[in-house]
Amino acid sequence: MPKAMRIYETGPPEVLKWEEIDLPAPGAGEVRLAQRAAGLNYADINLRRGGFYLYRPPALPTILGNEAAGVVEALGPGVSRVKVGNRVAYVSPSGMYGDEAPGGYAEARNIPADRLVVLPDGVSERQAAALMAKGLTASAILHRLCRIQSGDVVLVHAAAGGMGTILTQWVKYLGAEVIGTVGNAEKAKIARANGCDHTILYRETDFVAAAREIVPEGVAAVFDGVGKDTFMASLDCMRPYATLVSFGNASGPAPPLDIRMLSQKGSLIVTRPGLTNYLADRANYERAAAELFDLVKQGVIRFDPANAYALKDAVQAHRDLESRKTTGSVVLLP
């Protein structure tokens, strides 16, 4: 029987339990997937802790894991989209499929075939698992919410993290300059290796003053996955008509915003992406995934293979992500 990291209750990392799971034959429209890698996401921590989501999260017990990749092992009735032996990946945002488990933290699972994209040669399962949820979120940001022009200056918070790494590399590829905030000097080195032109140690330095020193007129965009600790101050380092994309809450949810403030601070735009709409259109999902795989093959989006844990060590991986010890996009390996 395959094993998985399952939670029966919300709470600290120790609620994750490594245990055998029943896996029936795949049903109509489903495939059985041998999973080779799962992405570690802050969203997994939000779901594990409980009390975060505005909508009803999946029922417990559940298996975490919003993004994963593997090999198709068996087909249920009526499946034609993929074949046995195909290498595939998927994104499974918490709560998007009702009570169904996100399901990435398992050695094997059944999943509807129409959620899968086939991996091209040159993109590994590890790379795909590190990319699906975070890369598609970056894709939604850069294609739908905030058009970055060559020469723009963009502020990326937590630039050495999973989202931060992908956004920095992609924004540099678009020809913009990147200022990255980071938690310590080691992360500053990593962020610079990913292409950050400037780094700010925002735990010890006022990042608004530091960003204004680099770009006195203000930045064209802020990409903020930190939330509570950075959201309001970020509005003060933006140029008129700039966009703040608030996509996460690593330090806690961003505070409520009095919309009148946006005119006062320069007719600013504030937006918050989710993946539900972006994935609902299959043609868009395929286009966006194909573009991400292409960026990986071209070497634009790069991952450090050292950023991996055994899936059975997910408790430690959660401890490390929430205590700011991880860097880059981390994968869990079954």
Ligand SMILES: NC(=O)c1ccc[n+]([C@@H]2O[C@H](COP(=O)([O-])OP(=O)(O)OC[C@H]3O[C@@H](n4cnc5c(N)ncnc54)[C@H](OP(=O)(O)O)[C@@H]3O)[C@@H](O)[C@H]2O)c1
């Ligand atoms: N909207 C969406 O669809 C979507 C999709 C993917 C991810 N997200 C969100 O994006 C954010 C980043 O996700 P990720 O998985 O890539 O994580 P990550 O950036 O690899 O890790 C979080 C980072 O946030 C920084 N941070 C600042 N204050 C923190 C605090 N109090 N506690 C913990 N970390 C803190 C830390 O970097 P420093 O040490 O450098 O400060 C930490 O490494 C999360 O909020 C996640 O929920 C949203």
